[in-house]
Amino acid sequence: MPELPEVETIARDVRPHLVGATLSRVRLFKSDVLRGIRPRAFLRSLEGRSVKAVTRRAKHLVILLGDGNRLIIQPRMTGSLTVERGLGSDPYAVIEADLSTGGRLRYRDVRRLGAVHLLGPDAWKRYTGRIGPEPLERSFTPARLAGALAGGVLAVKKALMDQRRLAGVGNIYANEALWRARVDPSRSARMLTPVEVRRLHQVLVAILRSAIRRRGTTVRDYRTGTGEAGEFQERLDVYGRAGQGCRRCGPRRRIALTHAIDGRATYFCPGCQH
Numbered sequence: 555m556p557e558l559p560e561v562e563t564i565a566r567d568v569r570p571h572l573v574g575a576t577l578s579r580v581r582l583f584k585s586d587v588l589r590g591i592r593p594r595a596f597l598r599s600l601e602g603r604s605v606k607a608v609t610r611r612a613k614h615l616v617i618l619l620g621d622g623n624r625l626i627i628q629p630r631m632t633g634s635l636t637v638e639r640g641l642g643s644d645p646y647a648v649i650e651a652d653l654s655t656g657g658r659l660r661y662r663d664v665r666r667l668g669a670v671h672l673l674g675p676d677a678w679k680r681y682t683g684r685i686g687p688e689p690l691e692r693s694f695t696p697a698r699l700a701g702a703l704a705g706g707v708l709a710v711k712k713a714l715m716d717q718r719r720l721a722g723v724g725n726i727y728a729n730e731a732l733w734r735a736r737v738d739p740s741r742s743a744r745m746l747t748p749v750e751v752r753r754l755h756q757v758l759v760a761i762l763r764s765a766i767r768r769r770g771t772t773v774r775d776y777r778t779g780t781g782e783a784g785e786f787q788e789r790l791d792v793y794g795r796a797g798q799g800c801r802r803c804g805p806r807r808r809i810a811l812t813h814a815i816d817g818r819a820t821y822f823c824p825g826c827q828h
């Protein structure tokens with residue numbers, strides 16, 4: 555599932571082709587990804603619009619249009635956004651648009667679990683206001699992470715993945731960050747010591763940055779904005795490594811797997827994560 559580094563990679567890949575381009579011949583092949591807008595109104599809102607900016611918020615792509623509306627794409631499990639030059643068709647294409655700069659924008663989604671919104675300025679304010687701080691912004695300090703972890707009784711892994719508390723972190727990077735910080739994922743979030751919070755903050759930011767440099771993690775479906783697989787899957791220390799030796803404790807300590815914390819796969823080392 556695309557998390558912050560994957561969606562950031564897509565945004566960076568498509569941005570140079572999209573910004574300044576005008577959308578034309580907009581096609582919608584499947585309408586079940588649309589949220590809060592009907593197909594006809596959606597197509598009318600995009601046709602002939604220019605693109606002013608392409609950014610990311612949490613795990614969502616944000617395409618700012620010339621009229622001030624924003625096209626929001628949440629790729630979720632199997633969605634991807636690319637700009638292509640070729641003319642080949644794709645059975646999983648959901649939205650396509652020709653670009654005045656020559657290419658073609660395509661949102662494809664194999665299982666169509668993604669969601670697409672078109673938001674005016676006020677709706678956008680409400681939308682972004684419900685999401686927590688961006689971990690790669692300068693204002694994201696250890697104190698802000700401590701704030702995200704405080705309140706309520708829940709496991710630290712669950713708190714990290716709660717988009718209202720913190721933006722963009724999902725199952726893969728929560729697992730990786732907690733292993734690197736040597737924190738047991740099932741620990742109560744608000745019980746972490748200040749030293750542990752600082753360590754978690756440092757490794758979380760470092761992992762997200764290095765995953766962006768390696769163009770994200772492809773476990774199954776994720777593709778970059780140029781249609782390729784990411785490279786960070788080769789760097790994962792704990793995710794997907796159940797039964798293999800811990801890279802800190804050595805080959806005799808095996809990575810454990812549980813679904814007990816949040817129903818998702820949690821990988822951890824019982825030897826070095828406390």
Ligand SMILES: [Zn+2]
Pocket residue numbers: 800801802803804807823824825826827
């Ligand atoms: Zn270990």
